Amino acid sequence: xxxxxxxxxxxxxxxxxxxxxxxxxxxxxxxxxxxxxxxxxxxxxxxxxxxxxxxxxxxxxxxxxxxxxxxxxxxxxxxxxxxxxxxxxxxxxxxxxxxxxxxxxxxxxxxxxxxxxxxxxxxxxxxxxxxxxxxxxxxxxxxxxxxxxxxxxxxxxxxxxxxxxxxxxxxxxxxxxxxxxxxxxxxxxxxxxxxxxxxxxxxxxxxxxxxxxxxxxxxxxxxxxxxxxxxxxxxxxxxxxxxxxxx
Numbered sequence: 001x002x003x004x005x006x007x008x009x010x011x012x013x014x015x016x017x018x019x020x021x022x023x024x025x026x027x028x029x030x031x032x033x034x035x036x037x038x039x040x041x042x043x044x045x046x047x048x049x050x051x052x053x054x055x056x057x058x059x060x061x062x063x064x065x066x067x068x069x070x071x072x073x074x075x076x077x078x079x080x081x082x083x084x085x086x087x088x089x090x091x092x093x094x095x096x097x098x099x100x101x102x103x104x105x106x107x108x109x110x111x112x113x114x115x116x117x118x119x120x121x122x123x124x125x126x127x128x129x130x131x132x133x134x135x136x137x138x139x140x141x142x143x144x145x146x147x148x149x150x151x152x153x154x155x156x157x158x159x160x161x162x163x164x165x166x167x168x169x170x171x172x173x174x175x176x177x178x179x180x181x182x183x184x185x186x187x188x189x190x191x192x193x194x195x196x197x198x199x200x201x202x203x204x205x206x207x208x209x210x211x212x213x214x215x216x217x218x219x220x221x222x223x224x225x226x227x228x229x230x231x232x233x234x235x236x237x238x239x240x241x242x243x244x245x246x247x
Contacts, residue, residue, distance in 0.1 A: 002160060004104035006032035007149060008069050010124060011115040013039045019049030019057065020146035021113075026053035028153035029160070033060040034069045034110075066112065066124050074107035075099065078120055078128035079148055088131045096132045097155030101163055111152050116145055176224040184228060185211060191231045 007025055012018055012035065019042065022033060033056050035042075042057045050057050063069040070076050077096050091099065100109045112128060114120035125131060134151055136143060143151075176184070189207055192198045198206050219227065 001101060001104045002029045003031060004107070005030055005100055005109045005111065005156060006034050008034040008036060008066070008110050008112045009038070010036040010066055010112065010120060011039065012145070013116050015040050015043045015046040016049045017116060017145045018042050019046035021149045022050040022053040022056040024146050024150035025153055026056055028157040030153050030156065031056055033057070035060055035062045036066050036069050037064060038062065066127055070110045070112070070127065072108050073110040075103040075109045076112060076128045077110070077130045077132055078112040078125050079114065079152065080120060080125055080131045081133055088125065089129070091130045091132050093132055093134050093151055093155045096130070096152060097159035100156050101159040113145060113149060174221045175218065176221050180224065184224065187228060187231045191234045195234060
């Protein structure tokens, strides 16, 4: 998934910054670097500051225009300062990471960064689906290029790790079948009727709301078995014949 997310640098002036960006990317597991009309191609200084991320520099792709660099991307997010003259959908850096990881599951994503001196032009920003203004100290918000890239890449990695954890938990969980849940709802209605919580002739919307609650909660099979056990104990106290509630 992370291989689908590219970092695009537009008009970079200092080659050392390109090397530092490569290092920032590698520490967070990103590897796709694109350079748009750099003032100078990566040189010895760039490789020195890459500090072990030289393979990212060696594999970096160079384009003449931003349009070319992002042509295959389904989501393009640009780093920018907030502007009163250019109204565009804004994301926080955390939202940026989440959206990038979600989209990267199906298509390439570009994280775009502008020139060291003046960032991206309005025309370049309008090629982006979203803009991100890093939530820095408003009294001193000066970030160099590699710092900004590091923040974006960190948020991408955190979102990626969270998605992996969710996938693992989902793979491990076992859920009751639809039939089991219908048996549970019948069991629940019987128990609540016999305790007097609901009136059989006038159940109202109680069971509908409870259905919605448990459907939204989606109990796992172990939790389902606990709930069935609780209902069984309730009915046992009420001395109710439970033969109709067996699976």
